[in-house]
Amino acid sequence: MEGYEVDEYVATFEQLIQHAGYEYSTHQTIDKFVDGILYAIMEKCMELDRPTTYEEWRMSLEKRVQLQMHMESCRPELSLRH
Secondary structure (H helix, E strand, C coil): CCCCCHHHHHHHHHHHHHHHCCCCCCHHHHHHHHHCCCHHHHHHHHHHHCCCCHHHHHHHHHHHHHHHHHHHHHCHHHCCCC
């Protein structure tokens, strides 16, 4: 995922999964989705939301990125994009 472009990341990922004929519910698919997430955001998702399904991961990612962006708008020094 480039920066905080969640919508683009999710759309591209879902397009690739559908094209390949993979299932969203497999551990391999979820692992590939998580592999593309910035580590600090992934860590927050795991610690705070504990997602296990693809849908839970997608929702957690959207939520954590939105909160991170808000926090950075208030305190730029907290940016994860150094």
